[in-house]
Amino acid sequence: MKVIVVSFCFSNYLAFFDPLGILFFSISLACAWKHKSNRLLQILVVFIIILFSIGMGFSLFEQVGDALLNFPTPRFSEGRFQPGTTTISSILKYGLDFDLLQIKRFISSALGLGIGFISLFIAFWLWRREKKTQLSTFLINTYLITGFVLSPLLHLGESKINCQQDIILAHENLGKYLSQIIPPDSLVYWDGGNAFTPMVYVPNARIFPPQINDGYTYHIGGDPDILYYFSHWNAELDQRWRNEADIFIIEAKRFANWKDFLTPQAFQEFPAPNDSPACSKGAELRIFQRIP
Structure with a gap:
């Protein structure tokens, strides 16, 4: 039996091991230069530190908020300083013709x-004060310690508020609404996104358990009976459920x-509920009932 697993988060899961890579890099260099210093490798370490710093700064451009965009900067034109101040964003916008996204990326980098x-x-x-260890090893260790100390500053640019509504209350209201419109013993097909929580409030409805995890348990190919036994599903099961279900709950997008x-x-189609299970655009639910 050939089964292909569709994983939407594999690359993100690999990021969990990033700290191990950094530590392994530091330990490897420490062992390599314990007995002999190599100037070429020391230059490489400096280059890597600078490159990593720019990359980490660039990756945080979405965290650049008004505090950094409107940071006061002396005015300078025609070869001399001018009275008053301006902002970094104004300099980059009018001086280099950067748009907002480019400004944020430039500032963070x-x-x-x-x-x-x-x-x-x-x-x-x-290192110049002590000189008890190799310069390359000392540079890396100091860089890691500096990063740890400055880690609280990663959110200096004012984190964005993603949601203004009470999500828990919204799920409760959605659950109450679903319990009112879904007839008892109905078989419900769920394609309403990752938040399956509202269905908890409809205990008399029947569901397809593999859909609780949305597409994260979806497989391409495979034996449908074996997949269902392990609470997974594939295209064959999906088609079967579509033909059997009485109620369809679909995310608007x-x-x-x-x-x-x-x-x-x-x-x-039932009237649209007043609440949405998430704050993202298109997260609203559309609910349909099969006509007998």
């Missing part, structure tokens, strides 16, 4: 570069994939 140089300067200054199936001739 520049901050990363600055932190990288600061950590190198501190490391070199401390996914409805384009259902237009040809949920036709007005075969299904009636």
Whole structure:
């Protein structure tokens, strides 16, 4: 039996091991240079630290908020300083014709570069005072310690508020609404997103358990009976469930994939609920009942 697993988060899961890679890198260099110093490798370490600093700064450009965009900066034109101040965003916007996204990326990358140089300067200054260890090893250790100390500053740019509504209350209201409109013993097909919680409030409805985890347990190919036994599913099970279900709960942004199936001739749509299970656009639920 050949089974292909569809994983939407595999690359994100690999990121869990990033700290181990950093530690392994530090330990490897420490062992390699324990007995003999190599100037070429020391230069490589400096280059890697600067490159990593710019990369980490660039990756945080979405965290750049008004506090950084409107940071006061002296005005300078025609070769001399001018009275008053301006902002970094104004300089980049009117001086280099950057849009907002480019401004955020430039500021975050520049901050990363600055932190990288600061950590190198501190490391070199401390190393010159003692000189008890290899410079390359000392640079890396100091860089890691500096990153740990400055980690609270990663959110200096004002984190974005993703949601204004009470999600728990919204799920409770959705659950109450579903319990009112779904007839007892109905077989419910769920394509309403990752938040299956509202269905907890409809205990008399029957569901397809593998859909609780949405597409994360979906397989391409495989024996449907074996997959279902392990609470997984595939295209064959999906088609079977579509033919059997009485109620269909569809996330609004996914409805384009259902237009040809949920036709007005075969299904009636319930009034849209007032609450949404998530704050993202298109997370609203559309609920359909098969016409007998």
